[in-house]
Amino acid sequence: MTLVKFNPEKRNSSLLPGFSDVFDSIFNDTFFNDRMVTRVPAVNISETENNYHVELAAPGLKKEDFKLNLERNNLTISVEQSSNHEDSQKNYSKREYSYSSFVRSFTLPDSADDNQIEATYTNGVLRIDIAKREEAKTVRRQIEIK
DSSP states (O other): OOOOOOOTTSOOOSSSTTHHHHHHHHHTOHHHHHHHHOOSOOEEEEEOSSEEEEEEEOTTOOGGGEEEEEETTEEEEEEEOOOOHHHHTSOOSOOOOOOSEEEEEEEOOTTEEEEEEEEEEETTEEEEEEEEOGGGSOOOOOOOOO
């Protein structure tokens, strides 16, 4: 069963009142629109004193599905997954996370140390830690007031 929002206050000039409300409800839903626009996993990027952190949410994959490449200053995360025979036998009524292939690329800042990049994949999240160069690390000290 699907719930459809109807707006009785809206004056429609169409021949079938409420007909356009059905499509407005479906196509103006932000959750639906977000999925129509992009079929790549969401990413969080953060920074600590010593590292940059990239977290990519990609449930349903295995760590072997990912390929991480660094060329010049571009970090590329890609997945090329063949269709799973087990999944093809299932009859999904709704399937929101299925990535057969995608590519995400990020330009590393000059302060990143491209020789110290580590990646782990646990609980559906790919975590990439990129160390900062020594000269880029924040210097903290107490300043005496005279």
